[in-house]
Amino acid sequence: MFKKYVPYFVLLGAGFLLWFVKKHQASSYPTIKNNNTAIILPAVKDKIEEGFNRNAHTIIYSRHAHCRMDCRHIDASEVKEILVTGHVNHSKMQEDERGKTYPLEGETHDKQHVRIVFAPKGTDTLEVVTCIDLDTEWPCNCK
Numbered sequence: 001m002f003k004k005y006v007p008y009f010v011l012l013g014a015g016f017l018l019w020f021v022k023k024h025q026a027s028s029y030p031t032i033k034n035n036n037t038a039i040i041l042p043a044v045k046d047k048i049e050e051g052f053n054r055n056a057h058t059i060i061y062s063r064h065a066h067c068r069m070d071c072r073h074i075d076a077s078e079v080k081e082i083l084v085t086g087h088v089n090h091s092k093m094q095e096d097e098r099g100k101t102y103p104l105e106g107e108t109h110d111k112q113h114v115r116i117v118f119a120p121k122g123t124d125t126l127e128v129v130t131c132i133d134l135d136t137e138w139p140c141n142c143k
Contacts, residue, residue, distance in 0.1 A: 052102050052118070054083055058125040064142055065128040071140030072133045074116075078108040079128055082116045089115065101129055112136075 059079065061069070069075070086104030092115070094101050105115045117129040 052100075052120055053123065053126070056083075056120075056124050056126040059083075060121065060125060060127040062127060062129055065130055067140065067142035068131040069128075071138045071142065072112070072114075072131055072136075074108070074112065074114060074131050074133075078110070078112070078114070079116055079131070081108055082106045082114060083118065083126070086116070092117075105134070 059076075061076075061079075069079070082104050086106035089103045089105050092103040099119055099121075101117050101119045103115050103117045105113075107113050113134045115132040115134055117132075119127045119129050121127050
């Protein structure tokens with residue numbers, strides 16, 4: 001009785017062997033494609049002294065800064081953008097009896113190349129002292 005089914009077992013075994021060989025060939029493995037186009041840059045910290053907080057909750061705008069922002073078409077969202085992404089121009093840093101100022105430069109979302117000068121006022125407050133468009137000379141009379 002067993003002899004009657006041997007050819008079927010051999011045929012079944014050969015089919016399984018053929019399937020196993022085809023499955024485990026190198027070309028049949030799925031290729032992993034990396035479609036991730038995000039570029040992750042290492043965190044580079046500016047050499048900023050203690051007392052400057054880029055994550056300040058309160059931003060105060062001086063009267064001069066408001067005037068310069070109006071003339072140069074810079075809004076508060078662009079100021080916050082430069083605060084987060086801008087780099088410090090160490091050659092333009094100043095210090096006097098009122099404290100230290102930190103000029104941050106960068107490009108805003110509307111492609112303006114600006115320098116915004118911040119002055120820390122306490123641990124969680126920054127004052128915007130002035131805003132400068134480095135590419136365009138705007139006609140305005142801010143004092």
